Amino acid sequence: MIAIIDYGMGNLRSVETAFEKYSDNVVITDEASVIHSADKLVLPGVGAFRDAIDLLQEKGLDKIICKEVKAGKPILGICLGFQLLFNDSFENGHYQGLGLLDGSIVSFKDYIKDVKLKIPHMGWNQLSFSNSSKLFNNIPINSHVYFVHTYFLKTDNNDIVAATTNYGLEFPSAVAYQNIYGTQFHPEKSQSVGLKIVENFIELC
Amino acid sequence: MLAKRIIPCLDVRDGRVVKGVNFVGIRDAGDPVECAIKYDAQGADELIFLDITASHEQRNIMLEVVAKTVEQVYMPVTVGGGVRTIDDIRNLLNAGADKVSINSAAVKNPEIINQASQRFGTQCIVVAIDAKQVAPNRWNVFINGGRIDTEIDVIQWAKEVVNRGAGEILLTSMDSDGVKTGFDLELCAAVSDAVCVPVIASGGAGNAQHMADALSKGKADAALAASIFHFGELTVDDVRQELKKQGIATR
Numbered sequence: 522m523i524a525i526i527d528y529g530m531g532n533l534r535s536v537e538t539a540f541e542k543y544s545d546n547v548v549i550t551d552e553a554s555v556i557h558s559a560d561k562l563v564l565p566g567v568g569a570f571r572d573a574i575d576l577l578q579e580k581g582l583d584k585i586i587c588k589e590v591k592a593g594k595p596i597l598g599i600c601l602g603f604q605l606l607f608n609d610s611f612e613n614g615h616y617q618g619l620g621l622l623d624g625s626i627v628s629f630k631d632y633i634k635d636v637k638l639k640i641p642h643m644g645w646n647q648l649s650f651s652n653s654s655k656l657f658n659n660i661p662i663n664s665h666v667y668f669v670h671t672y673f674l675k676t677d678n679n680d681i682v683a684a685t686t687n688y689g690l691e692f693p694s695a696v697a698y699q700n701i702y703g704t705q706f707h708p709e710k711s712q713s714v715g716l717k718i719v720e721n722f723i724e725l726c
Numbered sequence: 727m728l729a730k731r732i733i734p735c736l737d738v739r740d741g742r743v744v745k746g747v748n749f750v751g752i753r754d755a756g757d758p759v760e761c762a763i764k765y766d767a768q769g770a771d772e773l774i775f776l777d778i779t780a781s782h783e784q785r786n787i788m789l790e791v792v793a794k795t796v797e798q799v800y801m802p803v804t805v806g807g808g809v810r811t812i813d814d815i816r817n818l819l820n821a822g823a824d825k826v827s828i829n830s831a832a833v834k835n836p837e838i839i840n841q842a843s844q845r846f847g848t849q850c851i852v853v854a855i856d857a858k859q860v861a862p863n864r865w866n867v868f869i870n871g872g873r874i875d876t877e878i879d880v881i882q883w884a885k886e887v888v889n890r891g892a893g894e895i896l897l898t899s900m901d902s903d904g905v906k907t908g909f910d911l912e913l914c915a916a917v918s919d920a921v922c923v924p925v926i927a928s929g930g931a932g933n934a935q936h937m938a939d940a941l942s943k944g945k946a947d948a949a950l951a952a953s954i955f956h957f958g959e960l961t962v963d964d965v966r967q968e969l970k971k972q973g974i975a976t977r
Binding site for chain 2: 531532534535538539567568569636639640641642643644645646647665667669670671687688707709710711712715716
């Protein structure tokens with residue numbers, strides 16, 4: 522069973538629909554027992570980092586997720602859910618994340634020198650692969666996927682970076698480290714390439 | 727490299743896709759979900775639904791259209807038209823819209839942009855601006871489907887909505903909308919230069935060259951078209967091939 526974790530940030534129907542294409546056992550849940558019995562976890566989300574981490578803590582989901590992931594359960598973080606996997610975020614303040622991987626979430630505005638680049642980074646951009654993660658099995662290099670974000674991951678740990686994308690600078694657009702996977706882009710909105718990534722996570726990760 | 731986007735727009739009234747010329751004169755163009763599936767297959771980068779249903783009571787039909795669409799296509803969907811309140815925005819997002827576009831309500835109550843972007847995130851709040859040229863290099867913001875001239879300068883308004891938290895601008899030239907003679911490139915470039923968020927050019931697409939012009943000379947991040955796609959005059963892929971030929975970044 523694949524558990525899509527619902528902590529109240531946005532509509533999860535698109536994520537659910539994409540996963541249902543490749544699995545007939547997908548549930549949207551905020552219950553500890555369901556998360557515990559799931560084979561794989563998906564942490565989606567859109568919106569602000571602070572609200573997300575507050576809601577996770579309020580529901581006690583932060584501790585449950587960390588416990589399951591540290592015990593080896595595969596997790597895929599998507600967009601804001603990807604950002605939550607790291608140590609901290611500087612989105613409108615400074616907030617602690619789940620700390621499952623090393624890195625900080627920072628604003629493009631503070632790092633991009635080309636003032637003509639539009640922010641949010643919105644639309645279809647390309648993937649380069651920096652490790653041979655199973656997540657990108659049979660995905661051609663330079664494939665386009667759909668992004669919409671203002672903040673990005675900055676990490677000194679290159680071992681965790683599975684893909685990078687260029688937008689004024691080269692930033693990590695996906696991570697894969699042991700059982701922890703994450704994409705800054707939206708696989709569920711990325712047509713056939715995105716669906717292949719969903720399938721890979723279900724079948725191979 | 728970030729690709730320029732090609733966006734088919736579906737004007738929906740009472741659950742059917744329709745298309746008018748210069749905001750009047752309506753033709754039926756099919757079932758919205760079927761149209762969305764067709765454009766997904768053509769490789770559209772995104773879809774926009776504009777609800778032009780007259781009565782507020784019938785607006786729940788749009789929520790169903792959105793919910794059915796996102797079960798069928800795996801691409802970003804923006805919904806606008808008649809969005810007035812924070813509840814309207816929440817209902818559309820909950821139905822599955824990725825972004826919601828606000829038009830007249832933003833002019834009448836600009837504070838809704840701040841509230842919506844704080845509540846749901848800048849990335850999902852689009853402000854639609856209907857612009858009409860009133861003098862050389864001067865365009866005014868029109869509201870209520872183009873019926874009321876607010877006398878607000880489009881460039882100033884574009885800057886204000888971004889300061890208030892709009893994550894994207896959907897810019898329609900009322901002068902060129904529906905007449906297929908090309909986008910208002912001056913307007914488009916002026917707005918794109920004035921703001922730091924992506925701009926979708928709308929109004930005037932008659933062929934692939936017009937779309938390419940909007941994305942190059944018009945400096946738009948995305949180009950929208952409706953009727954040329956609906957009636958099969960052109961496919962999304964035709965436009966994409968033209969962009970590729972001209973060296974414009976595309977998927």
